[in-house]
Amino acid sequence: MTNTQTYTVSSRIDDRGDIARIRFSPKSGGQIIPFTAGAHIDIYLPDVDLWRQYSLCSDPAETGFYEIGVLKDPNSRGGSTAVHRLATEGAEFKVEGPRNHFPLDETATQTVLLGGGIGVTPMIAMAKRLHALGKDFVLHYCTRSEEVTAFKDDLDGSDFADKIVYHFDDQDDSQRLDLAQDLPAPDPDTHLYVCGPQGFMDWVIGAAEGAGHVPANVHREYFSAEVELSGDSFEVECAQSGITVTIGPNDTIAKALAKEGLKIDVKCEEGVCGTCITDVLSGEIDHRDQFLTEDEREDGDQLCACCSRGKGKLVLDI
Known part of the structure; x- marks a missing residue:
C-alpha cells in the first residue's frame, strides 16, 4: 500500500x-x-x-x-x-x-563501497551503518576534482575518515581508482556496492565480475540510465482485467495500458527504480531496464512496464 x-x-x-x-x-x-x-x-x-x-x-x-x-x-x-x-x-x-532496493548485507566480513559523483549518497549511509556495527569496510569516492566533492568536509570529520579513499580525475594517475589494485580478491564473504553514472558503474561491475566476484556479491543501484524505448510492435494481454492491446513501435506498456484505463504506477520512466514491476505469466520479454538482476531476468516472470518490451505476445498478471 x-x-x-x-x-x-x-x-x-x-x-x-x-x-x-x-x-x-x-x-x-x-x-x-x-x-x-x-x-x-x-x-x-x-x-x-x-x-x-x-x-x-x-x-x-x-x-x-x-x-x-x-x-x-x-x-x-x-x-x-x-x-x-x-x-x-x-x-x-x-x-x-x-x-530499499539496494540493501546492505550486514553479515559480510569485508565490504567495499564505490561511489561515483552523486552516487556516493547511499554509500555514506552504508558507511555510517558499517562503522556502527564495527565492520571492515572501505569507501572509494570518485569525482572530477576536489573542488566538486560534496560531503567532503563532513566525511573528513567523521569517525570513519580513515576508511575513505578519494580519487580525483584532475590529479595524477597514482591516486585514481585502479580496480586491479583497489578491489579485494573474490571471497564469498566480501561484498561490493557501486552507484554512480552508468559508464562508471558498467566499468566497475565488469571489472569486478571479470576478476571473479560472483554477481550476487556485486550490488548496484543506477540512479539514471540511457534506455531505448522503441522497438517492434507486440501484443499484451492482461489476464485479470481482460484487456488486450498492441504496443506500437514508439509506445510503452505502461502508457498503452493507461490509455485503456489500466494504470500501472510509474516513477522513473528509465527502468531504474522498480516501481512499475509487473508479473508476467507467459511470453518472451525484451528487458530494457537496469533494475532486475540477470537471475531475475532469466526467470522471465516480471518486467519493468515503463521501458521493457515483448517479442510476439506477453500475458501479464494484471
Whole structure:
C-alpha cells in the first residue's frame, strides 16, 4: 500500500559541485519512518508533475529527518532542477517510502563501497551503518576534482575518515581508482556496492565480475540510465482485467495500458527504480531496464512496464 506523507524541508546546504544537501522532517512532527542503509525516498515535484527517487545519505540511526543530496544536472529531464528551485527551507513535499532496493548485507566480513559523483549518497549511509556495527569496510569516492566533492568536509570529520579513499580525475594517475589494485580478491564473504553514472558503474561491475566476484556479491543501484524505448510492435494481454492491446513501435506498456484505463504506477520512466514491476505469466520479454538482476531476468516472470518490451505476445498478471 502506498504511504504518502507530507514532509517539510528543515534545512538545506548548497555544497560543492552544485549539489544541494536537503533534510526533510515530518510536517506533523515526531519521528520519520525508519529506514535501512541503501534506502531511498520518492519525492513528488508538482510543477513538473514528476516523482523522483533520491537515495538517503543520513545515518540509519537518525530518527528526526531524512537527508538526500541532489546534483543540479542540466541534462536531466527536469527533476533535479526542480528540486534545486523548490526545496527551500519550510517548503512542503509529498514523500513516499522509504524503500530499499539496494540493501546492505550486514553479515559480510569485508565490504567495499564505490561511489561515483552523486552516487556516493547511499554509500555514506552504508558507511555510517558499517562503522556502527564495527565492520571492515572501505569507501572509494570518485569525482572530477576536489573542488566538486560534496560531503567532503563532513566525511573528513567523521569517525570513519580513515576508511575513505578519494580519487580525483584532475590529479595524477597514482591516486585514481585502479580496480586491479583497489578491489579485494573474490571471497564469498566480501561484498561490493557501486552507484554512480552508468559508464562508471558498467566499468566497475565488469571489472569486478571479470576478476571473479560472483554477481550476487556485486550490488548496484543506477540512479539514471540511457534506455531505448522503441522497438517492434507486440501484443499484451492482461489476464485479470481482460484487456488486450498492441504496443506500437514508439509506445510503452505502461502508457498503452493507461490509455485503456489500466494504470500501472510509474516513477522513473528509465527502468531504474522498480516501481512499475509487473508479473508476467507467459511470453518472451525484451528487458530494457537496469533494475532486475540477470537471475531475475532469466526467470522471465516480471518486467519493468515503463521501458521493457515483448517479442510476439506477453500475458501479464494484471
